[in-house]
Amino acid sequence: MSEGYAIDISGLNKSFGDKHAVNDVSIQVEQGEIFGFLGPNGSGKTTTIRLMCGLLVPDSGSGTCLGYDILRDSEQIKRHVGYMTQKFSYWEDLTIRENLDFVARMYEMPNRPEVVERALEGLGLTKQADQLAGSLSGGWKQRLALASCMLPNPKLLLLDEPTAGVDPGARRDFWEELFRLSAQGISILVTTHYMDEAERCHKLAYIAEGRLLTQGTPSEIISSQGLNTWAIYGENLADLSGKLQNQPGVEQTVLFGTMIHVSGKNGEMLESTLRTVTSGTAFRMEKMATGLEDVFIYMMKQSSKNSGAKT
Amino acid sequence: MTSLIGFSFSRWWSMVLKEFIQLRRDRLTFGMIIGLPIIQMALFGFAINSDPKHMPTAIISADQSEMTRTFIASMKASEYFEIVGVLPSEEAGRAALAQGKVQFVLNIPAGFTRSVLRGEHPALLVEADATDPVATGTALASVGQFASSVAAKDLTGPLKSLVGGKAPFEVRVHRLYNPEGITQYNIIPGLMGLILTMTLALITGLAITRERERGTMENLLAMPVKPIEIMTGKITPYIFIGLIQATIILLAARFVFRVPFAGSIITLYLTVLLFVVATLTVGITLSSLAQNQLQAMQMTMFYFLPSMLLSGFMFPFQGMPKWAQYIGNLLPLTHFNRLIRGIFLKGNQWWDLWPDIWPIIVFTLVAMTIAVKVYRRTID
Numbered sequence: 001m002s003e004g005y006a007i008d009i010s011g012l013n014k015s016f017g018d019k020h021a022v023n024d025v026s027i028q029v030e031q032g033e034i035f036g037f038l039g040p041n042g043s044g045k046t047t048t049i050r051l052m053c054g055l056l057v058p059d060s061g062s063g064t065c066l067g068y069d070i071l072r073d074s075e076q077i078k079r080h081v082g083y084m085t086q087k088f089s090y091w092e093d094l095t096i097r098e099n100l101d102f103v104a105r106m107y108e109m110p111n112r113p114e115v116v117e118r119a120l121e122g123l124g125l126t127k128q129a130d131q132l133a134g135s136l137s138g139g140w141k142q143r144l145a146l147a148s149c150m151l152p153n154p155k156l157l158l159l160d161e162p163t164a165g166v167d168p169g170a171r172r173d174f175w176e177e178l179f180r181l182s183a184q185g186i187s188i189l190v191t192t193h194y195m196d197e198a199e200r201c202h203k204l205a206y207i208a209e210g211r212l213l214t215q216g217t218p219s220e221i222i223s224s225q226g227l228n229t230w231a232i233y234g235e236n237l238a239d240l241s242g243k244l245q246n247q248p249g250v251e252q253t254v255l256f257g258t259m260i261h262v263s264g265k266n267g268e269m270l271e272s273t274l275r276t277v278t279s280g281t282a283f284r285m286e287k288m289a290t291g292l293e294d295v296f297i298y299m300m301k302q303s304s305k306n307s308g309a310k311t
Numbered sequence: 312m313t314s315l316i317g318f319s320f321s322r323w324w325s326m327v328l329k330e331f332i333q334l335r336r337d338r339l340t341f342g343m344i345i346g347l348p349i350i351q352m353a354l355f356g357f358a359i360n361s362d363p364k365h366m367p368t369a370i371i372s373a374d375q376s377e378m379t380r381t382f383i384a385s386m387k388a389s390e391y392f393e394i395v396g397v398l399p400s401e402e403a404g405r406a407a408l409a410q411g412k413v414q415f416v417l418n419i420p421a422g423f424t425r426s427v428l429r430g431e432h433p434a435l436l437v438e439a440d441a442t443d444p445v446a447t448g449t450a451l452a453s454v455g456q457f458a459s460s461v462a463a464k465d466l467t468g469p470l471k472s473l474v475g476g477k478a479p480f481e482v483r484v485h486r487l488y489n490p491e492g493i494t495q496y497n498i499i500p501g502l503m504g505l506i507l508t509m510t511l512a513l514i515t516g517l518a519i520t521r522e523r524e525r526g527t528m529e530n531l532l533a534m535p536v537k538p539i540e541i542m543t544g545k546i547t548p549y550i551f552i553g554l555i556q557a558t559i560i561l562l563a564a565r566f567v568f569r570v571p572f573a574g575s576i577i578t579l580y581l582t583v584l585l586f587v588v589a590t591l592t593v594g595i596t597l598s599s600l601a602q603n604q605l606q607a608m609q610m611t612m613f614y615f616l617p618s619m620l621l622s623g624f625m626f627p628f629q630g631m632p633k634w635a636q637y638i639g640n641l642l643p644l645t646h647f648n649r650l651i652r653g654i655f656l657k658g659n660q661w662w663d664l665w666p667d668i669w670p671i672i673v674f675t676l677v678a679m680t681i682a683v684k685v686y687r688r689t690i691d
Contacts, residue, residue, distance in 0.1 A: 089530035
């Protein structure tokens with residue numbers, strides 16, 4: 001295992017009862033990288049993160065976080081890795097300052113008051129420091145959680161859906177903060193359902209039903225599937241979408257308000273089908289670059305087809 | 312379906328069905344619904360007896376004769392007394408009473424039989440642990456009549472002259488520790504343990520489940536803090552709360568209810584401290600077992616009910632059947648009640664208290680072990 005990786009896990013397995021939550025997952029995250037971890041709800045993202053930070057013990061597999069063994073060194077991992085849970089998990093009946101102070105004490109940090117004061121300044125919450133954490137809005141709670149995670153100066157952040165339910169402005173601020181941290185050499189693994197966030201990541205991994213489907217840069221992932229995509233503009237697109245199903249070359253249609261994305265691996269066959277369908281109609285077709293969303297929907301369908309679509 | 316002033320029966324019925332489905336899924340609540348009546352019936356119906364019989368009695372016998380044997384035989388025949396042993400001296404008798412090993416001591420003085428035959432009207436002494444007046448009352452009321460059965464059986468023929476007029480001997484009763492038989496003297500110290508059990512087990516019972524329900528437990532687990540640090544850290548504030556509660560009850564007992572205080576205040580506080588730790592450990596254990604706060608409360612109830620009924624607080628311990636006494640002896644409250652009454656009313660010292668101290672220590676260690684085992688580091 002290379003020392004250059006912030007996270008290097010291979011062949012991780014974890015089952016709960018008869019549910020195989022994490023199935024042979026291997027992930028490499030390089031230092032200073034923002035690594036997007038994507039997948040549908042219940043696909044095993046949170047379980048994988050918990051395995052990484054020593055909260056869960058894998059059934060099999062091995063790996064390191066910051067060079068510490070995930071099986072043996074969970075003490076060290078807890079000390080050096082910041083984990084932000086999906087649900088706000090700080091104490092709502094403590095004030096902002098008390099929360100930060102508690103975290104600083106847990107990590108036995110020297111110059112505690114100074115550290116807390118700096119974190120409050122960084123948050124811009126010095127004035128509201130004595131307000132209860134429970135009274136903060138969703139966006140501010142996320143910022144407090146991130147600041148608390150960052151308090152013990154971790155080298156690696158594991159963020160589980162940090163921007164779920166947060167407004168676009170706060171999301172943008174949050175991501176700017178992530179890029180600042182990444183520039184300082186901090187490695188970040190973040191899960192999200194937002195495609196715009198996924199596109200901003202240095203690297204991505206996509207997991208479905210516990211299995212890792214792909215891993216790489218966004219452009220690598222898009223080209224790996226070899227999809228050709230056309231956009232069709234017009235009205236009554238729902239009817240057209242239905243008509244296109246099972247046509248030669250058409251493997252996937254994704255409906256938007258004023259357009260459809262039609263994708264397929266065989267570009268020529270797809271193009272000729274679309275030309276036939278749209279010729280003599282008001283529909284306008286245009287070749288476009290395949291997006292991450294198209295690719296992920298495609299992979300998800302392939303994955304459930306292969307596994308016999310169990311849910 | 313029909314509707315009555317906007318009341319929809321189909322809506323009402325779906326509400327009823329939904330409640331039943333949820334009730335069935337919540338196994339613990341379901342268990343409570345079935346289990347509590349059964350437990351209560353068993354305890355109230357079988358275990359509780361406010362006219363206790365077969366109470367342990369020791370004999371100090373400096374004189375043995377047909378007459379004393381008849382007296383002892385009639386004590387046994389009354390079913391109130393069960394002779395558990397013979398003690399060598401009065402000191403040994405007092406110690407046995409102080410430690411609660413026996414409820415009564417029958418003291419037959421030397422030369423008793425000769426004295427009777429001489430017509431000197433000597434006295435037999437029955438010493439009773441009257442801490443709980445309810446437990447000893449009926450038994451003591453019965454001892455007087457044993458003298459006449461001795462007279463009827465053994466003082467016949469030429470000795471019959473002794474029967475006439477005054478009784479041939481007298482049975483003197485000493486009610487120790489609570490001579491006036493005031494029930495409060497027994498109830499008020501007993502309340503201390505009950506109140507501590509109720510409040511402390513409940514508060515700590517909620518302590519860990521609250522963290523779990525709010526999701527803050529996962530955060531704690533991801534920090535470099537050890538389970539033993541979390542548990543003891545959560546217990547410590549409540550130790551102080553327990554001591555404050557004990558102080559309030561102590562002051563009220565002393566100055567409002569005028570309960571005599573024969574023991575040492577330091578002994579009392581150390582005993583309270585031990586009991587508080589035991590109770591908090593129970594709370595923490597239940598808390599690690601329960602999935603949510605409601606379950607924790609229900610489990611506390613499960614623990615509290617037998618504690619209250621089988622500890623000798625509400626009903627005389629000696630009056631319960633053996634099986635109930637065995638269960639009662641497992642509960643720290645049973646021992647604490649004996650300790651606290653011993654300190655308050657009997658002025659017991661450490662050597663008298665020890666038989667009830669070690670069971671609490673053992674209980675605490677066992678509960679703590681379970682708690683640490685159950686509370687897993689990981690969140691599987």
